[in-house]
Amino acid sequence: MFDNLFGIHEQALLLHGQRLGVLATNLANADTPNYKARDIDFSAVLAGTDDGAPLPLQVTQEGHINLQSGSTPAVDLKYRNPYQAALDGNTVEMPVEQAAFAENNVRYQASLTFINMRIADMQLAIAGQ
Amino acid sequence: MSLFNVFNVSGSALNAETVRLNTTASNLANAETVNGDATKIYRARHPVFQSLMDTSDPFAESEGASSGVRVLGIVESTVPPLQRYAPENPLANKDGYVFASNVNPIEEMTNMISANRAFATNVDVINTARDLLLKTISMGH
Numbered sequence: 001m002f003d004n005l006f007g008i009h010e011q012a013l014l015l016h017g018q019r020l021g022v023l024a025t026n027l028a029n030a031d032t033p034n035y036k037a038r039d040i041d042f043s044a045v046l047a048g049t050d051d052g053a054p055l056p057l058q059v060t061q062e063g064h065i066n067l068q069s070g071s072t073p074a075v076d077l078k079y080r081n082p083y084q085a086a087l088d089g090n091t092v093e094m095p096v097e098q099a100a101f102a103e104n105n106v107r108y109q110a111s112l113t114f115i116n117m118r119i120a121d122m123q124l125a126i127a128g129q
Numbered sequence: 130m131s132l133f134n135v136f137n138v139s140g141s142a143l144n145a146e147t148v149r150l151n152t153t154a155s156n157l158a159n160a161e162t163v164n165g166d167a168t169k170i171y172r173a174r175h176p177v178f179q180s181l182m183d184t185s186d187p188f189a190e191s192e193g194a195s196s197g198v199r200v201l202g203i204v205e206s207t208v209p210p211l212q213r214y215a216p217e218n219p220l221a222n223k224d225g226y227v228f229a230s231n232v233n234p235i236e237e238m239t240n241m242i243s244a245n246r247a248f249a250t251n252v253d254v255i256n257t258a259r260d261l262l263l264k265t266i267s268m269g270h
Contacts, residue, residue, distance in 0.1 A: 030142075032198050033179075094250070
């Protein structure tokens with residue numbers, strides 16, 4: 001029961017954390033010549049973490065390493081298609097990055113809220129009141 | 130890569146933008162300086178940024194996310210200086226000419242606004258990451 005206590009939100013939180021780093025890098029390099037903006041294809045990564053994902057490796061002996069436990073989903077960074085690239089080869093577009101950053105921020109907090117509510121539920125169940 | 134890395138990335142950007150603001154300040158301060166020798170005038174300086182890969186992070190290559198920015202170097206403008214006839218100036222050469230610095234104040238002002246915006250954005254990023262981390266730490270409370 002507790003294996004999947006937080007559902008998708010455990011993975012989503014990790015992913016949003018990673019995406020925050022990627023977007024922060026884009027914003028930090030907004031004036032770097034030849035820097036290409038990158039992003040995580042969120043739905044593609046998350047699609048690989050649900051029940052349809054490849055089955056976990058079977059652990060039949062003590063020495064086997066359980067690859068599934070606590071591992072973050074494999075992240076595939078992709079280059080962003082700029083609306084209008086700068087002359088110096090930089091493809092960071094401030095409004096696009098800021099919008100993505102704000103969206104990611106809200107999604108991170110949403111996942112966090114879901115996890116917190118789940119914890120509160122469990123505490124209620126344990127206390128039995 | 131953890132959320133903490135955001136502080137390194139955005140911190141490096143703050144540092145780079147500070148260098149940019151510093152050169153702008155230096156350029157504007159020296160905008161009106163003159164010299165009798167065209168080779169000794171003050172030339173406008175501009176930093177060149179380079180994206181910085183974090184090699185200490187073994188997952189940097191696979192995740193490709195942990196890169197800040199650094200100032201690769203500072204280049205001097207090659208725009209030819211303006212020549213002005215000012216025989217009363219003690220710095221004038223024997224023909225009575227002085228050479229002004231090749232700083233373009235308009236360029237510097239726009240550069241300053243751009244650096245200012247970039248700086249503010251990175252401060253925003255740091256604040257957001259900090260808020261998220263603090264909320265994550267207090268998970269379940």
